[in-house]
Amino acid sequence: MKILVAIKRVADPENLNKIKVTAQGKIDAAGLEPKPSPYDEYALEAALRLTENGANTKQRLGEVVVVTFGPKEAEQTLRAMLGTGADRAIRVDATDDALDGDLVARGLKTIADKEKPDLVLLGYQQAEDESNEVGQMLAEYLGWPQATFAGSIESEDDKALVVDREVDGATAQVRVKLPAVVTVLDKIVYPKGVRSKHTAPTHTYPDGVRFAALMAIMAAKKKQLAEMKLVDLVPDAAPKVRYGSVELPPKRAAGVKVKDVKELVTRLKTEAKVV
């Protein structure tokens, strides 16, 4: 199976409470380490699991191509992913200011038309914008089925996928014929999150994503990393949506520490009046 994985490089998701807003109303993430958006990392892990025998993760039984839209520095993230096991990488040169989710989807559509993957995998949303839109829009532009909020994927002979979608306290199971677009939740990297005929049903993956060995990172330097221009992919590269300004949310006023349970209940009753 050939899989395209879309990746976004974001400010350290564990430290987003440290972002600042400039006087011009723009986000200032200076000092936060750039990292791949976690759900996109999970998408890559799912792609690797679908294209290997879990007992021999060195040999790929298919091709995994990672794509990002970003500046030159984003190549670092792609290189790391090549080290983790992806076969090829594509960087579409663009800055966040010039993009919206729709434009990323239209760019990916052009790439998918050319690459003809069986599957496009993405995180269900990226950690900065949290827009949760690119996969669905891409599916529409390609005319493919979509399965969002995927908590688990089972491949049927690499021709169709049975996907458990986690939807507001329920699980909706769908079967999509490939090619398709799937967006994943963190559960996809649980030990049995991905199943395929290539890996024995008894095989259990470690919980989480794999990390690149030093040797693999060195070897990845030889892997192909192509650069493309946004305007070559989408001639009319105008975003439909623009951020006017950004503000910080109001801080919650500091609360009080209560000395015991009795005081807590009394305050909840008489002061907050919520019980």
Added chain:
Amino acid sequence: MAGTLVVAELFEGKIRKPTFSAITFAKQVGSPFAILAIGAGAGASAKDLVGFGAQKVIAVEDAALQHYVCEAFAPTVAKVARGAGYDTVVVTASAFGKDLAPRVAAKLAAGYAPDIDRVKVDGAKRMYRRPTYAGNALGWIEIATPIHVVSVRQTEFPPAEPTGGASSVESATRAPDEPAASRVEFMKLDATKSERPDLSEARVVVSGGRSLKEQFNQVLEPLADALGAAMGASRAACDAGYAAPELQVGQTGRTVAPQLYFAVGISGAIQHIAGMKGSKVIVAINKDPDAPIFQIADYGLVQDLFVAVPQLVTELKAQA
């Protein structure tokens, strides 16, 4: 501006409460609006939607729309929107709305404002505000296309109340099949049956962290029972298998904003806080006085939760 189309969310044939938040959005925008009920039970549900001030309620019920799949629903939503020239299509930012809206937007060549918490209307100009960066920034967005697609955060738009009057009800037909729809098959829906209120609709939520370990339910259930609360959990508690995955509150899980939120043994990772900081009153119980959760809690109790929670249950009964 030719008006707003509210897409109602139906689940097992019944209207889901977030629908009424989408109606509130339509009222705030101020243009005339219509409500579209689509899927199994749409005809009956349409009758329950006539008292909210809509110009009309449109029902699309069809054997092909028995179960929700985006590839079958999106063309019909787009067809209804295009047919009457609505300039805005709104859904709630639930899993249903988040799955559906971007596909509808792509169909209508519309800009999409996802998961908004405010709308500001200034003449013909409209701005939408949305929480980003795990709730650490609020971005105002503008849409450049004639048609806008919007999903609204239910916790930030109070549910619309019936205003009397009776909208007309009409039925419409679904859009023709598209190839993508023939390549997706609905298999089954496993809905968690619970006696407790739904997490996103509960007045009180009791959430626990990983430190509860195997005693998660044993410790928290009596407290949830005493308060008539829904149960929630941190991602760590869910990942470790101590709490059911559907209980997860946070950036990855559900966003909640109850009147009262108990964070029990939850340290307050930013991804958790992103999902609950809209709560009116937050209570944190944690034995670590430096836990970040205390920075946003209205009431903090520094105590071992295994001691505090049973005491709390007793005290709630004593002071009842």
